[in-house]
Amino acid sequence: MSIYVVRHAEKQSGDFHHEGLKFNDQPITKAGMESARRLVAFFSPIDIASIHVSEYLRTQQTIAFVAESKGLVPLVDRRINEIDIGVIEEMTDTQVEEQYPDFWAAYHTRDHEFRMPGGETGYEAQKRIRSLFDSLDRTKNHILCTHEGLTRILLCSVLGLPAYRRHLFSIDYASITVFEYLPDFHCWTVPKVNMVL
Structure with missing residues (x-):
C-alpha cells in the first residue's frame, strides 16, 4: 500500500480570513484548478480507500476532482493543517x-x-500528522492533501531526521510525495518526492 501526500495547488494572494480558522484561507487559482484536474489521470488506475484533507479550502479544492472521480467524500482532519506559525x-x-x-x-x-x-514546534506538528499517518490501514492506499510544511515534516519523520531539518526538502504546489509500506521489512520507503504532473 501507499500513502500519497499531495500539497495543495497554487493559492490566490490576498486576505481570505475565515472565522474559526487561525490563518488565511485562500482558494486556489485558475492555474491551481488545472493542476487539480491533472491529478485525476494520475490517480485513475489506483484504488484509493480514503482521502483526508486539512481544514483549509485550498486542500479541499485541490483534491475535489479526484474525490469525485473515486466516489469518495474527503475527511476533514485538523491534524494535517499547516504548521502553526x-x-x-x-x-x-x-x-x-x-x-x-x-x-x-x-x-x-x-x-x-x-x-x-x-x-508550535516542528516536533509538535510532526506528532499531529504522524497520529493520522500511523492510524491508516497499511493494506490499502490513501491520499492526504495537506500543506508544504507538513509534507516536509512527514518526510523528516519517516526518514529519521529531526523536524527542524525540514528545510532540506522542496515541495511544490500540487506535487505528490509517495510513502510505500514494505510489510516484509516493517518499514516505509519514499519512492517519489515532490512529483509534479
Whole structure:
C-alpha cells in the first residue's frame, strides 16, 4: 500500500480570513484548478480507500476532482493543517528579526528544535500528522492533501531526521510525495518526492 501526500495547488494572494480558522484561507487559482484536474489521470488506475484533507479550502479544492472521480467524500482532519506559525503570519522578515531575535537565529541555523512565536514546534506538528499517518490501514492506499510544511515534516519523520531539518526538502504546489509500506521489512520507503504532473 501507499500513502500519497499531495500539497495543495497554487493559492490566490490576498486576505481570505475565515472565522474559526487561525490563518488565511485562500482558494486556489485558475492555474491551481488545472493542476487539480491533472491529478485525476494520475490517480485513475489506483484504488484509493480514503482521502483526508486539512481544514483549509485550498486542500479541499485541490483534491475535489479526484474525490469525485473515486466516489469518495474527503475527511476533514485538523491534524494535517499547516504548521502553526503563531503571530508572524502577517509580519515582515525585518519585524520578525527585530521582535523575535532568538527565534530568527534558530530558524536560520536549523541545528535544534524551535518554536514559532505564539505557535508550535516542528516536533509538535510532526506528532499531529504522524497520529493520522500511523492510524491508516497499511493494506490499502490513501491520499492526504495537506500543506508544504507538513509534507516536509512527514518526510523528516519517516526518514529519521529531526523536524527542524525540514528545510532540506522542496515541495511544490500540487506535487505528490509517495510513502510505500514494505510489510516484509516493517518499514516505509519514499519512492517519489515532490512529483509534479
